[in-house]
Amino acid sequence: MKMHVDYEWSIRKLKEDPSDESAAGIPLEALVKMGPVPPVVSRDEKAASPGGAVSAARAIGAVGALGRLINLLRRRDRLSLEEAALKAQVDLAELLRIEKEEHYKPRPRTIVQLAGLFKVPVDQLSKIAGLKIAEDPALEQATLKFAAHSEQLTQLSKTERDALNEYLAVLTQRKK
Amino acid sequence: MRELLGHFALLNRASGKEERAELYSQIDAKNLSDFTRYWRPMVAERLSQLPRGATPADANLQDWHWDWAQKAEVFTGRLAYRSFALEHADRTQGLMVCSLVRRVREKSRLNQHLVYIEFVQTAPWNNRHYTTTPVYKGVGNTMVAAAISLSLEEEFEGRIGLHSLPQSEAWYREYCQMTDLGVDDQYQGLRYFEMTSEQAARFLK
Amino acid sequence: MLERKTMTLNLHESEMVVLDTLAERKGLSKTALIRQALRLYQSVEERLEQGQKFFFEHPLSKEKAELIVL
Numbered sequence: 001m002k003m004h005v006d007y008e009w010s011i012r013k014l015k016e017d018p019s020d021e022s023a024a025g026i027p028l029e030a031l032v033k034m035g036p037v038p039p040v041v042s043r044d045e046k047a048a049s050p051g052g053a054v055s056a057a058r059a060i061g062a063v064g065a066l067g068r069l070i071n072l073l074r075r076r077d078r079l080s081l082e083e084a085a086l087k088a089q090v091d092l093a094e095l096l097r098i099e100k101e102e103h104y105k106p107r108p109r110t111i112v113q114l115a116g117l118f119k120v121p122v123d124q125l126s127k128i129a130g131l132k133i134a135e136d137p138a139l140e141q142a143t144l145k146f147a148a149h150s151e152q153l154t155q156l157s158k159t160e161r162d163a164l165n166e167y168l169a170v171l172t173q174r175k176k
Numbered sequence: 177m178r179e180l181l182g183h184f185a186l187l188n189r190a191s192g193k194e195e196r197a198e199l200y201s202q203i204d205a206k207n208l209s210d211f212t213r214y215w216r217p218m219v220a221e222r223l224s225q226l227p228r229g230a231t232p233a234d235a236n237l238q239d240w241h242w243d244w245a246q247k248a249e250v251f252t253g254r255l256a257y258r259s260f261a262l263e264h265a266d267r268t269q270g271l272m273v274c275s276l277v278r279r280v281r282e283k284s285r286l287n288q289h290l291v292y293i294e295f296v297q298t299a300p301w302n303n304r305h306y307t308t309t310p311v312y313k314g315v316g317n318t319m320v321a322a323a324i325s326l327s328l329e330e331e332f333e334g335r336i337g338l339h340s341l342p343q344s345e346a347w348y349r350e351y352c353q354m355t356d357l358g359v360d361d362q363y364q365g366l367r368y369f370e371m372t373s374e375q376a377a378r379f380l381k
Numbered sequence: 382m383l384e385r386k387t388m389t390l391n392l393h394e395s396e397m398v399v400l401d402t403l404a405e406r407k408g409l410s411k412t413a414l415i416r417q418a419l420r421l422y423q424s425v426e427e428r429l430e431q432g433q434k435f436f437f438e439h440p441l442s443k444e445k446a447e448l449i450v451l
Contacts, residue, residue, distance in 0.1 A: 001201055001258075003182045004325040005380055010184040011194055013317040018351060021304075022316025023341040025273075025295030028306075032219040091361055254427070255420040277420055289407060289417065331413040 064102035065143045066128045071099045072164045073118040075156050088117040105130050124171040142170040178202040181322065186264055186312040197264035199318055203271055207261040210268035218300035218307070257294070260322050262315055270315035272296040274323055280335060281357055282370050290335035290370065291327040293319075305343065320352060324376045334376030339366035352379060390415070 074084045081099070085092040090110045097104045098114075111129050115122040127136060128143060146167040156164070179201045185194040256277045262270035278292035298315035300306035323336045339360060340348045345367050348354045354369040371379065392400065404414045425435055435448040 001179075001181060001326060001329050003199070003322065004328055005184075005321045007183050007185060007196070009321070009380070010314060010318060013321075014185055014187045014194065014314050016351075017313065017317055019347055020298070020302075020313045020316045021344045021347040022319065023297055023303075023344045024293050024338040024348075025297075025341075027341055028215070028219045028297055028300060028303075029223055031297075032216050032223070093362070254423060255416075256424050276417070277424065289409070330416075331409045333408065 065146060066106075066125075066130075067099045067102065067104075069128065069146070069164075069167070070095075070114060070118075072156065072160060073120070074099075076161070076164060077118070084117065088113040090114065120168065120171055121174070124174055136174075139170070139174060142167055178204055181260075184262070184314070184318040184321075186262075186269065186314040189310060189313055195264060195312070197262050197269060197312075197314075197318070199322060200261045200263065201258070203259040203261050203273070207263075207268045207271060211271070214267060215300055222300070222306045258326060260319065262318055264312070268299060269302060269312055270296070270298045270319055272319045272322065274326060276326075276330060278337060280337070280370060281368065282355055282372070285335065285372065288335065289330070289332045290337050291323050291330065291332060293323050293336060293338035296320075296323075296338070316347065321380065324371070324380060327376065333373035334380075335371060335373055336376065337368065337370040339363050339368050341366065 074081070077084075079087065081095055082092060085095045088095075088110075090113045094106060094110055095114075098106050098110070106129055108126070108131055111125050111131060112122055114120075115125045124139065127139060146163055181199045181201050183196045184199055186197045187193075188195050256275055258274045258276065260270075260272040260274070261268055273294040273296075275292040275294050276289075278290060280286055280288045280290050296316070296319050297303075298312075302310050302312045302315060304310055320336070324334045327334045327336055338348070345356075348369045349356050352369075352371065353375050354371045355375070357368045357370060359365055360368045400411055400414065403409075404411045407414060407417075409417065429435070436445040437448060438445050
């Protein structure tokens with residue numbers, strides 16, 4: 001590749017440049033905190049990426065469980081998507097993806113915010129979201145059962161409400 | 177394959193004199209080793225000195241990891257990415273990774289090709305965020321010029337784009353004279369800037 | 382400068398028309414366009430090998446249409 005400037009140019013620019021404050025793309029703090037460079041993407045992380053969350057979700061046992069849970073919690077609290085996004089201070093487009101896309105793996109911060117809004121343990125929600133892979137047969141069982149009993153309706157039916165409450169009881173009992 | 181692209185001046189702030197740095201076309205093992213051995217400890221040291229609450233929350237840092245995991249490919253030699261390293265005094269002074277497959281967002285040239293700077297950083301010892309006595313000035317100029325040169329070589333007419341970190345917004349907007357396209361909610365709330373071919377030509381003058 | 386290699390490309394008339402049209406529209410030489418196509422192909426191929434799918438999303442409805450991958 002040919003550079004279109006030379007040494008003389010760089011000397012001139014040094015005189016003009018007030019600060020040389022040129023950071024872009026990612027803070028050094030984040031790079032440093034995340035571990036080795038180049039970033040090592042483990043097989044689990046690759047499988048759990050937004051385009052291929054199947055393996056991670058299978059670790060808990062039900063693809064789409066997160067979306068359904070968030071959807072029911074939102075409707076339980078009588079919040080529209082916009083209201084929920086605003087209250088949780090998360091991106092509306094991402095909230096829509098969580099509810100609509102079975103294999104979507106959300107940002108960690110979004111899970112933290114949603115856990116806060118709906119008063120669900122962050123740790124458990126992270127596992128269901130595929131952000132944490134952990135052997136948890138009881139949670140897997142509960143997730144499967146919840147996924148089987150919940151359906152997409154505009155109003156929370158008694159069946160949905162019972163399934164939701166039962167699942168929430170499991171999640172809150174299993175706080176670390 | 178890595179090549180020496182040229183020599184460019186860095187200003188030694190202590191002596192007030194220019195020194196010759198080497199710009200290379202690819203980040204290599206030595207640059208990564210320098211990052212681990214010399215960059216990381218300074219950043220970690222600074223992080224540990226800051227009062228609680230002053231650093232980004234762990235969840236926010238995990239968000240970066242989420243984003244960056246998508247970019248891990250930038251280090252695996254894909255054709256879509258080019259990296260650059262600026263070296264001097266046997267240390268890596270600056271690092272940059274660029275993508276060749278992003279498109280212009282600015283309306284006048286919407287969807288045309290540009291070089292997108294995935295990441296550019298000067299070494300922490302050159303950076304006021306990590307030291308009260310920054311050593312060298314001039315890394316940013318050379319890196320932006322490298323991105324524009326890459327854009328010209330790829331026939332993208334010098335167009336470049338990037339998401340600025342907050343402390344650098346004024347530099348990109350006022351000194352580099354880039355177009356501010358506003359905060360990008362899809363990318364950590366960073367502000368997105370683009371340089372048109374005309375702006376690029378002025379920068380290279 | 383890193384060495385570049387030259388090759389001959391045999392295309393059908395219809396493919397040449399597409400190449401000419403796209404190059405003009407994108408302000409690229411035919412060579413630059415083909416290089417860009419190669420970058421995209423490599424990126425797509427690697428993700429497909431990981432089991433990911435390629436979608437286009439409608440800007441308003443957010444409806445996704447799966448790209449038919451050759």
